[in-house]
Amino acid sequence: MALQALCGLVSALPAPLPAVAEPLWQAARDAETEMDHDHQNARITKFAKDHQYIADSMQNDPDLHALWMNGVAAVADSWQAERSATDTVSDETADASSKVVPGPIKAIAASTVHLLFETPEAFAWERAQASAMSVAQALKIGDLEYAGPLPVRWRHHSLPREEGVVLKLTAAIPDAPPPEGSDGYPVIVFPNAFSLTVFMFSFKQHEWATKGFIGVSYLSRGWYEAGGYPDMGGPLDMDDASAVIDMVEAHASEWGADPSALAFAGLSYSAGLAVLAAAHDARIKAVASLCGWGNLTNVVDPQGAPNRFYIEGIKLLADIGASRLPAEQIELLDISIHHARSREDWNRDAPRLMSYVDQRSIERFPKKLCRRGTPVFLALNADDGLLTSDAGLQTRQFLHGAGCRVFTMVDEGEHAFSAFPNLMIPSTMLTAFPVNEWLIKGMGYRQPLWQRTFDFFDTFLRGAHGRFEEEAPIQFQLRSSKTGVGMYFAEPTYLGFEEWPPRRSVVTPTAFAMTDSGGLIGSVEGVAHRQRAPGLCDTSIAFGTASGINPGVPILGTVLKTTGGVQSRTFLDKVNRTAAAIYRTPPLERGATICGLPNASLSVLPSRAGRPPHSPGDPPESLPRFQVHTVLFDIEEDGNSAKLLTSGVRNVWMPGVAGLNGGWAGPGTELTVGMHALCVEVPAGHAIGLGVDLFNVYYTPASTDPALRLGLSCDARSRLALPVVNSGDGAPQTHTLL
Template identity: 25%
Template sequence: MLRRTTPLAALLTAAAVLAATAPAAASPGSAETRLVDITAADGTALRAAVCEPADPGPHPVAVFVAAWGGGSTQNIMPCRALASRGYVTVSYGARGFGESGGEVEVAGPDDISDVSNVIDWTLANTESDPARIGVGGISYGAGISVLASAFDPRIRAVASMSGWADLVESLFGNRTRRAAVAMVLRISGEQNGNLSDESREMLDKYITGEDRDAVTEWSRQRSPSSYVDRINRNRPAVLMLNTWSETVFPPGQLADFQQRLSTPSKLELIPGEHAAAETSGLLGLPNDAWNDTYRWFDTHLRGAEPDGAPVVLQPRGATDRPREQYPDWRHIATRTDRYFLSAEEELTTDAPAEWSSTLHSGRDTIANGGVPLVTYTLEALTGNPPTAFLPALDPTAAARWTGPELAEPEVLRGSPRLRLTAVPPTPEGMLVAYLYDVDATGTGRLISYIPYSWEGATPGAPLRIDTALPPTAYDVPAGHRLSLVVDTEDPLFFLDHNTDGAPLELRGDAANPATLELASRDGKELP
């Protein structure tokens, strides 16, 4: 079957080609590489690359599941690296992708069973240790790996890079459909793989908005957060590596997931975008994400000393920012700074009187979340978040509140929270909130943003909105100002629309004040 290739899949394929033609490591620490077909429980052939140390075993095992659209050699360079460290490594393409047979089930039950079948084959055909087994992957492979650890107690360590914990939240967070997720799954799945009828049906229903309950249940069955009790009972050590500006799987769900785990775990968040932080490692280049994965496996499969704290954060804003280490997520912020939204378009610490502001729905503004897979990859390389010249904001299509000039830096660590009242003009609609760091020229650097949609609302009746923005680690410099922008359109969320020109009223009063709460800490307290 000839499969077309998307740009991301093309990059991963290039990595595989370079890796497959690279010479094997020389002895000592040499590894032998071979391609095999592993038969799944239902007879599906899964193509896998196997790298084995030349010295006698038994060796610890590392199984890697390829990312969405990838095949057996996608992870070949990390596999060779681990084999040179004494691991038996197996990298395979998930069913329906690459050279593997079967159909793409989007991390369905057969995908989870396949992980166990690959482990079975590895134990039967290599000098491997059944008591020391790790699994991992990027994106699609990451999610499958965490899910598999809930169903196979032999898995002792998991490395999830750019993965998800809650697929329902990824698809329907704040009742807003993520167009970027839909595009990645549906279009690239069709081009690069063999989608099952169920997968095609569910993804089409997601895009059209039909039968949300069925899509939600389908997504829940594919969410590691649905199986926390099983994961805790099996007690694998779970490493999660993700980025602050992740478009496909926002990082807040991983923080929530980690706090529910009683098994050893580690969460690392750095600047960047989906899968961008790990890709250079597929080419065999120095890569922090893969090095952290190797150390995680060494700790939990070979008894090496633990490396670092359970929560590791690299703040946004510069490429050379040192990483901060915390004992858990609850300790990243030490205080809550509260601002009120006022009629004077100010963020103030004084509770204002009753106010309202009306904007015209369905009109886009210069405030937006950026270009998927591009904007925040560039941020990781340059340290510069997306910007907008806020004085040019259309006041008829957006509302804006700006705080006072900061006497000291505002050290943001965690999730900002927005509370306000909206009066929707129609039963269905959406607003998008953006938090900016604004300099003396009026240029805003985007800190965080969130969509919020409603359904079945009574037109003209107040609707209380209470939502957390995605977490961040960002330092707003002294002399800058914070600015909150609310509009009703963003290209990232084009599946949900407002009635063009319909008046959307935003308001606050003494009984229901409109507030912006910031999770912060004193810069002198930073680890």
């Protein structure tokens, strides 16, 4: 036994450690007698073999290597002797052991021994996982404190694929017969997330198994010891997902599983795998995508602006995450980030890039997923810079229109921020610390995402009737206007919407006209606009990498905002007005709640300093390339300090020629820059501001030409559109999901 091995090595050390080891040894030996002796010889052999890898790592230290091997041999000899001895421990010995070893410790030792060796073919690290979870259950650590009454057993399997790829599966199974009258326990399958291991869902697997679900996680191709390359949701990943379902079906009788009630769930990378798998395999009856993607184009090239910061991060994570992306994927990512995008380059490379991302986008397969009425749960993060909330809401609309039953939850925070804390470090583990309240507030442990995900599966796999069906299908967390540690997560409140976009009686699209004096005036409806000829610009801004507008720091900025109340701010008196334009409303007489997708529509004309202006007869491609970065502000009462609310970036690479997302017809047409979703209160006395400049450091710009100029016209096409929540009758009420 691993526990006996540890105790044996400790007993060779000076006192007082042997005095501690002996009672644990006895407790482990007591537990060992409860095991089936028919398997002991196999376990002894397997133990020595599994621990050889540790010995191999000690080859450079002969003394340590010898000590370890001697300890392993001693344990194996001890087991063999016990195998030939009596099958039970005398009452006298058991009583003596109980006097020294507290009951809970003995129970933990027994469950540890049982789980470590219940599956002879399990790898050592897999047994360690099972052991850790058994200890967590015995101590009721974290979320397991709220777990159900069922005991849990673990099973580990290897699933060989082609060319040396071997998927690793670990299953948490209720260790009790399924309820009478049922067809078995429902099954939820979790692929691993990008650069993370098969263990990432262990707490949820175990917790949900105690409540009557079988949780199966698997290490997908390309990560760690699975072998191969990540397929990023391509056909190989889809075949693997179906093979995992085949294995579940093959073990259904042994596990007490009901394969007809099987779902997939994933986080980030694995969320994309989960939804795509549900489209490809009709055996998946429900799917939860937590911070996943819908259209992969929106990841690599949102609005024509390559997502340089996050794509370089993906490459880095792959390099350090026990995997490497294949050369084809690296080349395609580099094309999307760095390509010069001349007409010739684009015509050569775009079809290959488009084909790759299209094959891995759920929006290519809506009929497969939605003609069956598959329930889909989409969880998004409002400030997500990688898999953005605006793209996620577009996916929601796409699937809803195709016939899927879609339920959506939008939380505050960066990518996967509402899912990770309670997934990796369960909340009640912190209760022993004096600062637990600060930690729980600051780190967002009170987010209801996982409970709502569980309720989704409980509803659609077991037919449970509860709170999930009573709540609106779209839940949007309201960002508090207050500041301070953990204010965004201390008491999370939500607005519930029955449909998206919400009815005009609930959320009114409100458009503000831009003026040449830098104002945002009322609603466009009913406002008399001065009609200007196309191309007649009231303001011109120059390209610059330091306009004074703060775009926020990816990841870190959001973490500081949500955990510590530290806001990303722009001080308007420091903005370089040659490189940026600022528009603002007068101070609001009443507070406003903005919930949805803001956008700025601009009438623009690019040019180069020192060159003749564009003429109506000139070809569109003669216009210079440019990038537009828009920022929505909450301007405080001092009129100078402006909090970042949301932003958007759009590139125009070749006017008149559409790229992935960056086309623009040219002068005389509006250019719309979409911004990330938000749901925020702007207090009375504050103003709403819009900043426009030509550079965002986190997205590849279409041009870095210092001679670049962009004219902004104040004709009727230039406006800021905000989804303003009605405050009268019928307006959504704030509520909590906890």
